[in-house]
Amino acid sequence: MSEDNNHGAPQVPQQWTEEQLKRRRQRNLALAWVLGALVTLFFVITIAKLGGNVAKRPVVGAADRIEQVG
DSSP: OOTTOOSSOOOOOOOOOHHHHHHHHHHHHHHHHHHHHHHHHHHHHHHHHHOGGGTTSOOTTHHHHHHHHO
16 A cells, blocks of 8 residues: 555645636536537537427417327
């Protein structure tokens, strides 16, 4: 085993430098932008696959049809 294993000794909390905090914020912002872009991409692809007929479908009486199927 390695010698720097403290076997349960209390760990001293690491103090983050300003540069490390700045990089962490930048990384988090980049991840947020990527996640937002993926969500937007999935939404656009879903709408494109459904097509323009989604807005034209009949909504009136939809509850009656659900009851008849079940």
